[in-house]
Amino acid sequence: xxxxxxxxxxxxxxxxxxxxxxxxxxxxxxxxxxxxxxxxxxxxxxxxxxxxxxxxxxxxxxxxxxxxxxxxxxxxxxxxxxxxxxxxxxxxxxxxxxxxxxxxxxxxxxxxxxxxxxxxxxxxxxxxxxxxxxxxxxxxxxxxxxxxxxxxxxxxxxxxxxxxxxxxxxxxxxxxxxxxxxxxxxxxxxxxxxxxxxxxxxxxxxxxxxxxxxxxxxxxxxxxxxxxxxxxxxxxxxxxxxxxxxxxxxx
Numbered sequence: 001x002x003x004x005x006x007x008x009x010x011x012x013x014x015x016x017x018x019x020x021x022x023x024x025x026x027x028x029x030x031x032x033x034x035x036x037x038x039x040x041x042x043x044x045x046x047x048x049x050x051x052x053x054x055x056x057x058x059x060x061x062x063x064x065x066x067x068x069x070x071x072x073x074x075x076x077x078x079x080x081x082x083x084x085x086x087x088x089x090x091x092x093x094x095x096x097x098x099x100x101x102x103x104x105x106x107x108x109x110x111x112x113x114x115x116x117x118x119x120x121x122x123x124x125x126x127x128x129x130x131x132x133x134x135x136x137x138x139x140x141x142x143x144x145x146x147x148x149x150x151x152x153x154x155x156x157x158x159x160x161x162x163x164x165x166x167x168x169x170x171x172x173x174x175x176x177x178x179x180x181x182x183x184x185x186x187x188x189x190x191x192x193x194x195x196x197x198x199x200x201x202x203x204x205x206x207x208x209x210x211x212x213x214x215x216x217x218x219x220x221x222x223x224x225x226x227x228x229x230x231x232x233x234x235x236x237x238x239x240x241x242x243x244x245x246x247x248x249x250x251x
Contacts, residue, residue, distance in 0.1 A: 123147060158207075161205060167189060
């Protein structure tokens with residue numbers, strides 16, 4: 001074989017080697033590109049998955065809060081007894097389940113009422129006058145109600161709309177008949193300094209309430225509270241759930 005032929009053969013072999021090397025490099029590069037693409041896709045999917053999971057948690061929590069607020073606002077609530085005005089029926093720090101949905105006041109019911117309702121309505125009226133409006137919108141009332149915060153009282157309904165309450169010789173009379181009160185054995189007297197005069201006839205849409213501990217109760221006998229409008233009633237106490245050793249139906 002001549003020298004030229006040898007050189008030609010070597011060149012061809014060199015070219016084949018270079019071509020094979022290039023093919024291998026190209027394959028490696030393609031494999032690396034595919035691996036990199038797969039890695040990026042997995043990362044992107046993982047990020048989307050994490051984002052979706054976070055959104056699902058946020059959505060679930062938001063729904064749970066909304067449901068809880070609806071239940072608390074319209075179905076039932078848990079209220080703490082503050083003070084001794086309902087002793088011995090209820091005592092300080094008792095926890096009560098209060099039902100709201102569909103509740104219609106009845107004589108003898110133990111109710112939770114907003115003692116600041118009338119003051120807040122008066123505040124709303126003044127605020128409406130200052131804005132040259134007949135009445136504030138529900139939204140305006142919602143954002144303004146913090147000026148007169150709610151203060152809840154636990155009391156018992158003594159008389160319904162149209163009924164007449166009288167206090168005679170330490171006893172309570174409703175429509176001329178002595179009220180039988182198994183929950184209270186003491187005397188009931190008018191509150192000193194009150195403008196409430198007896199006999200007193202309850203207005204439509206209102207109830208007359210008292211605490212079971214008559215000598216230590218600020219109730220409808222006081223002109224500061226007076227008769228209570230239905231709108232101020234949060235609901236009826238149904239069950240005492242605390243303390244645990246005294247769980248019972250409230251009546």
